[in-house]
Amino acid sequence: MPHFWLDRHLLNAIQKRAPAPIRLGLEPGSESSHAPLSMLPTIRVKDRRTLLALLSNPDINFGDLYSAGRIEVKGDLVRLLEELYKTPESTTSRIVSRLSRLIPSNSMRASRKNIHHHYDLSTDFYQLWLDPQLVYTCAYFPDRNTTLEQAQQAKLDLVCRKLWLRPGETVVEAGCGWGALAIHMAKFYGVRVKAFNISREQIAFAREQTCREGLGSLVEFHEDDYRNISGKSDAFVSIGMLEHVGRSHYREFARVIDRTIGQRGRGLLHFIGRNYPHPLHPWITKRIFPGGYVPALGEVAEIFEPYDFSMLDVENLCTHYAKTLEFWLSRFEQSYEQLAERFGTAFARMWRLYLAGSTAAFRTGTLQLFQIVFAGRACDSRPWNREYLYNNSALQNEREVKWTRVMF
Amino acid sequence: MPHFWLDRHLLNAIQKRAPAPIRLGLEPGSESSHAPLSMLPTIRVKDRRTLLALLSNPDINFGDLYSAGRIEVKGDLVRLLEELYKTPESTTSRIVSRLSRLIPSNSMRASRKNIHHHYDLSTDFYQLWLDPQLVYTCAYFPDRNTTLEQAQQAKLDLVCRKLWLRPGETVVEAGCGWGALAIHMAKFYGVRVKAFNISREQIAFAREQTCREGLGSLVEFHEDDYRNISGKSDAFVSIGMLEHVGRSHYREFARVIDRTIGQRGRGLLHFIGRNYPHPLHPWITKRIFPGGYVPALGEVAEIFEPYDFSMLDVENLCTHYAKTLEFWLSRFEQSYEQLAERFGTAFARMWRLYLAGSTAAFRTGTLQLFQIVFAGRACDSRPWNREYLYNNSALQNEREVKWTRVMF
Numbered sequence: 001m002p003h004f005w006l007d008r009h010l011l012n013a014i015q016k017r018a019p020a021p022i023r024l025g026l027e028p029g030s031e032s033s034h035a036p037l038s039m040l041p042t043i044r045v046k047d048r049r050t051l052l053a054l055l056s057n058p059d060i061n062f063g064d065l066y067s068a069g070r071i072e073v074k075g076d077l078v079r080l081l082e083e084l085y086k087t088p089e090s091t092t093s094r095i096v097s098r099l100s101r102l103i104p105s106n107s108m109r110a111s112r113k114n115i116h117h118h119y120d121l122s123t124d125f126y127q128l129w130l131d132p133q134l135v136y137t138c139a140y141f142p143d144r145n146t147t148l149e150q151a152q153q154a155k156l157d158l159v160c161r162k163l164w165l166r167p168g169e170t171v172v173e174a175g176c177g178w179g180a181l182a183i184h185m186a187k188f189y190g191v192r193v194k195a196f197n198i199s200r201e202q203i204a205f206a207r208e209q210t211c212r213e214g215l216g217s218l219v220e221f222h223e224d225d226y227r228n229i230s231g232k233s234d235a236f237v238s239i240g241m242l243e244h245v246g247r248s249h250y251r252e253f254a255r256v257i258d259r260t261i262g263q264r265g266r267g268l269l270h271f272i273g274r275n276y277p278h279p280l281h282p283w284i285t286k287r288i289f290p291g292g293y294v295p296a297l298g299e300v301a302e303i304f305e306p307y308d309f310s311m312l313d314v315e316n317l318c319t320h321y322a323k324t325l326e327f328w329l330s331r332f333e334q335s336y337e338q339l340a341e342r343f344g345t346a347f348a349r350m351w352r353l354y355l356a357g358s359t360a361a362f363r364t365g366t367l368q369l370f371q372i373v374f375a376g377r378a379c380d381s382r383p384w385n386r387e388y389l390y391n392n393s394a395l396q397n398e399r400e401v402k403w404t405r406v407m408f
Numbered sequence: 409m410p411h412f413w414l415d416r417h418l419l420n421a422i423q424k425r426a427p428a429p430i431r432l433g434l435e436p437g438s439e440s441s442h443a444p445l446s447m448l449p450t451i452r453v454k455d456r457r458t459l460l461a462l463l464s465n466p467d468i469n470f471g472d473l474y475s476a477g478r479i480e481v482k483g484d485l486v487r488l489l490e491e492l493y494k495t496p497e498s499t500t501s502r503i504v505s506r507l508s509r510l511i512p513s514n515s516m517r518a519s520r521k522n523i524h525h526h527y528d529l530s531t532d533f534y535q536l537w538l539d540p541q542l543v544y545t546c547a548y549f550p551d552r553n554t555t556l557e558q559a560q561q562a563k564l565d566l567v568c569r570k571l572w573l574r575p576g577e578t579v580v581e582a583g584c585g586w587g588a589l590a591i592h593m594a595k596f597y598g599v600r601v602k603a604f605n606i607s608r609e610q611i612a613f614a615r616e617q618t619c620r621e622g623l624g625s626l627v628e629f630h631e632d633d634y635r636n637i638s639g640k641s642d643a644f645v646s647i648g649m650l651e652h653v654g655r656s657h658y659r660e661f662a663r664v665i666d667r668t669i670g671q672r673g674r675g676l677l678h679f680i681g682r683n684y685p686h687p688l689h690p691w692i693t694k695r696i697f698p699g700g701y702v703p704a705l706g707e708v709a710e711i712f713e714p715y716d717f718s719m720l721d722v723e724n725l726c727t728h729y730a731k732t733l734e735f736w737l738s739r740f741e742q743s744y745e746q747l748a749e750r751f752g753t754a755f756a757r758m759w760r761l762y763l764a765g766s767t768a769a770f771r772t773g774t775l776q777l778f779q780i781v782f783a784g785r786a787c788d789s790r791p792w793n794r795e796y797l798y799n800n801s802a803l804q805n806e807r808e809v810k811w812t813r814v815m816f
Contacts (some may be wrong), residue, residue, distance in 0.1 A: 016531065142793065190736055207605055275785075276713035297719055301706025305684035311705055314722035319792065365785040377683075377773040385550065387798040 003048065004043040017058065019087040022080070026051065027072065031087065038347065039173040041081070047293035063283035067350035077352070078329070081360035096111070106246040106291045109224045112198050114244065114291035123178070123205050129331040134178035136204070137240035138321040138369045148327040151320075156184040161389050162373050163268050164382065165189040170233040172196070172260050175241025179206025179219070185237075186218035193219045194233065196226055202309050230258050232281075236260050238266035242300075243272050247293045254303040255293055263308070263376035272321075273368045274299060288354050297370065304374055313386065321369045329355045341389025344401040411456065418459040419751035420471065425466065427495040434459065435480065437736050448491070449483025471691035475758035485760070486737070489768035516633045516697045520606050522699040531586070531613050537739040542586035542613070545648035545678065546729040546777045555719055556735040559728075564592040569797050570721065571643050571676050572790065573597040575747040578641040578669050580604070583649025587614025587627070593645075594618075594626035601609075601627045602641065604634055637664050644668050646766070648706075651680050655701045662711040671716070671784035680729075681705060681776040689765070696762050701786040706779065712782055721781040721794065729777045730770035737763045 010161050011024050023042040044053050050070040053061045065071045073080055106114065126134055131149045139151035140158050160180060165171065166188030176195035179202070183189050197203050203223045210219045222228075226241065236257050245253050261267055272294045279285070280292050297314070304311055332339070332355055340348040361367040375382055383389075419432050426432075431450040450522055453459050458478040461469045473479045512523065534542055539557045547559035567589060573579065577597030584590050584603035587610070593599050605611050610611055611631045618627045630636075634649065644665050653661050667781050669675055680702045687693070688700050703721070712719055740747065748756040769775040783790055791797075 014768045140793075142795070144792075273719050275716050294710060296713060298706045298709025298713060301704060301709070305704060305706060308683045308773075310683050310726070310776055311722065311723060314719065314723045315794065316718060316720045318718070319790075365716075368718055382727075384552075385548075386723065386794070387550070390798045 007048060007051065008047070011045075014051070014055055014058070017055075018084070020083045022083070024236065040337050041073055041077065041080040043080070044074055046070040046072075050121070056136070059282045059288055060286060063111045063287060063350065063353055067287075069344045069345065069349060077356040078363075080365055081357050085360050085366045087389045091380070106244070106249055108227060110291060111225060111244065114289070115256050120350055121201075121292040123201055125339070125343060126178075128335040129185055129328050133180040133209075134154060135180045138272075139315055139324040139327075141150065146323070148331075151324065152180070153184075156181050156186070158389065159237065159239065159268055159270065160185055162371065163165075163234065163237060163266060165191050169235065171235045171237060172229055172231075172233040173243070173393070174203075174229065174236070174238040174256070176206060176221065177240070179209055179221065181237070181239055182206065182212055182219050182221070183210055183215060186215045187213060191235075194222065194231070195219065196222045196224050196229055198225055200221065214254050226256055227252060229260060231260070232262065233260055234265055236265065237270075238268075239270040241271070242269055243289065243294055245293075245301065246291055247295065247298050250295075250299070250302045251306070252386055254306055256305040257303070257309075263374060263378040264380070266312075266373065266375035266379050266382065267309075268373050269300070269303075270369070270371045271299070271300075273366065273370045275365070284354065286355070287350060294367065299374070300370075308377055309374045310377065311372055311374050312382065313371075315371045316371040317371060318362050318365060318367065321367070322359055325355060325359040325362060329359055412501050415456060415459065417458070418463055419453075421584045422459070422466065424464055425463075426761065428491045428494070430491070436546065438523065449481055449485065449488040449630040451488070452480045452482060453495065454478040454480075466622050467690045468694060471695060471758065471761055474761050475695075475754045477753065477757060485764040486767045486771075488608040490772055491764050493768050493772040493774045505697055514652070514657055516635060519633060519652065522697070526779075529609075531609055533747070533751060534586075535738055536743040541588040541617075543588045545587055546680075546725055546815040547726065549728055549731055556732070556739075559732065560588070561592075564589050565596070566598050566797065567645065567647065567676055567678065568593055568780070571645060571780065572673060573599050573643065577643065578602070579643045579645060580637055580639075582637065582644070582664070583652070584610075584614060584629065585648070586610050587617055588684075588783070589645070589647055590627050590629070591618055591621055592622060594623045597620060599643075602630065602637075602639070603627065604630045604632050604637055606631065606633055612648060636661060636666060638670070640670065641668050641683055643675055643677075644673065645677040646676075649679070651697065651700050651702055651703075654699055655707065658707070658710045659705075659714070662714055665717075669784060671786040672722075672788070674781065674787050674790065675717075676779060677708070677711075678777070679703070679708075680777045681708070681778045683773070683776065685734040691743070692762065692765070693760060702775065705796035708778075708780070715781045716785055718785065719780055719782050720790065725777040725779060726773060727773065729775070730767055733763060733767040733770060737767055 007026055010202070011026070015022060015024055021040070023040045023045050025042060026048070027044040027046050045054065047070070050065055053065060066073070083288065123134070126136060130136055131152045133152060135152040135155070138155065138386070139148060140155035141151045142154050146154065163171070165185060171185055171191050171193050173195040174194060175183050176197045179195065182193040182195040183206075185193050195206070197206070200223055203221050206221050210216055210221070226245075242253070257267060274294055274296045277296045277299055280289065280294055283378045285292060331350070332352060336348060339351075358367070362369070411544045415434055419434070423430060423432055429448070431448045433450060433452050434456070435452040435454050451516050453462065455478070458473055461473060462479070470479065474481070483726070531542070534544060538544055539560045541560060543560040543563070546563065547556060548563035550562050554562065573593060577599045579593055579599050579601045580602040581590050581601060584605045587603065590603040592600040602616070602721055608631055611629050614629050614637070618629070634653075639780070650661070665675060682704045684700055685704045685707055686699065688702055693700060721728075740760060744756060747759075766775070770777070
């Protein structure tokens with residue numbers, strides 16, 4: 001080992017730059033740690049070239065090197081990432097990141113490309129680790145024994161209740177994934193749904209499910225951009241799409257909501273958020289969600305303020321997203337061999353890292369999950385309080401939902 | 409009537425400037441209206457001098473002339489004010505008001521003067537129309553048959569539940585009014601409370617109540633400014649004080665919260681808000697709440713973002729405030745003769761107009777009432793979801809509140 005001193009120097013340099021104590025070592029070889037040699041997971045780096053790459057741009061290269069198998073983590077990957085997330089960011093770094101906030105421009109064309117990148121991977125891929133309805137957003141766990149399937153159903157139902165949907169009403173859904181919510185709304189709440197999505201693969205799946213359920217007369221799927229939504233509806237809902245809208249398009253998004261529901265309607269936005277404005281992790285933006293941005297609540301106010309919408313209810317479900325991700329990651333690991341074989345090892349490792357990192361981010365409060373219910377000023381009926389959301393937990397008895405005119 | 413044409417001209421000019429159709433007339437004399445002569449309440453103006461004053465500065469002078477008895481409203485005062493509030497403000501006026509946003513400077517000295525102006529009026533005055541515990545903030549009505557007394561108790565309890573208080577914990581309350589919440593927290597949740605208020609009259613009343621309840625060992629009242637709060641506590645609560653803090657002091661307020669609860673604590677803010685940034689009505693600022701400012705949710709984010717606090721739950725109770733104000737106004741009217749005799753007719757009329765205007769503002773969605781629950785990132789226990797808030801409505805069984813560690 002002629003350059004052992006160089007390796008040690010590099011290992012030390014990386015450790016000094018890490019936001020939390022980490023155990024780091026060359027494979028095979030010695031191990032270096034500023035932390036007590038406790039139960040911490042260990043990062044094993046394949047060779048000097050990898051060490052140099054990691055040092056040159058850790059934010060991007062850690063993920064890429066991990067995907068390429070040139071970095072291994074011995075021990076609990078989520079736990080390691082949690083340690084890194086737990087360290088509060090310095091105020092300076094927060095200010096810098098605020099100033100340098102990336103405002104990606106998601107034109108319709110760019111959006112199509114970005115969404116294709118993530119969601120058109122192949123439905124088979126997602127079927128290997130999501131629930132059968134393919135709900136790829138935070139679930140809602142009424143209690144600790146809830147399964148993922150039940151929790152996704154409970155989430156769909158919670159959204160319908162929060163929107164106090166009534167039979168015969170019309171709903172526009174922006175960004176409908178594989179159609180589970182649109183189908184749930186029509187099936188259990190008797191509403192007519194127009195759902196929009198620019199992922200061809202997802203729309204095809206959603207249409208097939210709708211046919212199978214015999215709900216073709218109630219649910220329409222449009223393979224189109226949210227900016228092309230036209231017509232009026234009683235309610236507007238969007239689950240997990242705002243993250244793809246991009247910070248500079250909020251006004252445009254707000255205009256769409258306003259022209260859809262006007263001052264008489266109401267809506268619900270469900271999205272990943274933050275405690276303060278901050279760009280997404282650069283590796284996530286590069287490899288997982290190009291064009292993505294995850295806003296603080298204060299930034300989202302820009303959607304509601306220009307149209308005099310009242311925010312009625314905001315619920316932060318970040319701990320539910322941590323739990324959802326634990327399910328996804330565990331299923332992902334169970335199918336790992338199959339995933340690696342079908343989609344390649346580098347791809348499977350990249351997705352493992354992304355799921356583990358997201359779990360850590362929600363566990364540590366680095367990311368939040370907000371559900372916001374809002375209404376126009378002339379929305380003349382709304383639930384008197386939130387008790388009805390919790391009073392009967394059974395699905396399908398939507399007719400029993402109690403709501404009261406505002407002025408009694 | 410030599411100048412009848414002038415009167416008509418003035419009446420017309422005022423009507424044209426009014427934001428909604430109004431019926432307006434000189435007393436005694438003819439009546440002018442751009443609206444169909446329907447059921448609209450009528451504004452009767454005493455004389456030409458009053459008409460001219462109204463025309464010169466309607467925002468301020470309407471209230472002052474009404475208080476002075478030079479303007480009368482025949483018919484439902486709240487209904488008239490509702491009509492005026494219902495008309496959406498033009499975008500231009502909104503932009504202008506945003507630009508010209510008053511940022512009142514509430515130094516400790518100014519705050520003391522401002523708070524004295526409103527809250528040191530005399531406890532007797534408030535006793536004539538508030539509930540016996542003198543809770544002078546929005547109540548919470550579990551259902552339509554709730555009385556004001558029950559609804560204020562339910563509000564105090566809802567706040568305690570939202571804060572998931574546990575026996576032995578410590579709470580700081582900023583702006584404690586006549587002490588009802590501090591007493592409720594100690595009595596039913598077994599917590600130790602340090603409550604702050606700069607109104608001498610309110611503190612004296614609160615101390616007396618605490619003695620009477622035998623809670624002296626659990627509750628301390630400090631006649632002091634929120635900026636002088638020192639020491640640590642598990643939770644921070646402030647009900648109806650943010651409106652008096654003033655827009656330019658949010659950072660200072662946030663610093664107080666941060667140094668009190670740090671990253672391990674949690675808190676609740678309850679305050680009147682708006683759908684978008686806008687100054688208080690100038691007459692209200694001049695006569696009722698000098699130094700007051702009522703923020704949009706986006707503005708309040710400034711309190712949470714710098715300290716990485718997570719907003720966990722936001723509930724908008726504006727319809728509950730409309731109902732609370734209906735109770736207050738109705739009691740105020742019942743005691744009107746007595747109030748006018750003790751405090752003067754002009755004062756009683758001013759307060760009637762303020763209560764009626766506030767009722768109209770909450771009914772029309774011009775004002776909102778937000779309760780925000782927030783927590784630091786290291787707050788390691790928090791309710792798993794909100795169901796426990798509604799599962800048992802009886803007071804006093806705080807021990808049954810179910811909460812779960814975040815990670816289960």
